[in-house]
Amino acid sequence: MASKHLLAHLATSLTAIGGSTYLLRKQLDYNLEEQEARFDEVEGTLRGHIGLIEEALERLEKKVGSGGIPKGGLQNREMYEQRGKDDRKK
Structure with missing residues (x-):
């Protein structure tokens, strides 16, 4: 009798x-798919967004006149460096 209860349990x-x-x-499978x-x-x-940037x-480089410089190189780097984090008036 005890064996039946144990087996059922x-x-x-x-x-x-x-x-x-x-x-x-x-x-877990559902969460992985989501x-x-x-x-x-x-x-x-x-x-x-990367494409827009x-x-x-490219438009900025054309505007500045960096023709002949390969992609990634910029002739007028000061245009990008003039506005930084520390340009706030103190």
Whole structure:
């Protein structure tokens, strides 16, 4: 008689552990998919902003007249360095 109760208790415990493991795994998979979707959205947003910044930089370089300088090089660097964090009037 005690053996039947022990076996029933063991079966119930294993079922509860298996069910909770399944539900946790399912929730983790869902969260992973959601996180990947958010990261893809953020990546697209960042790529868009980087593209806008690069276009603005190219327009500035053309405006300043840095023709012939390869991408990443700037002839008139003082234009970028004149406005810094410490330009506030004290």
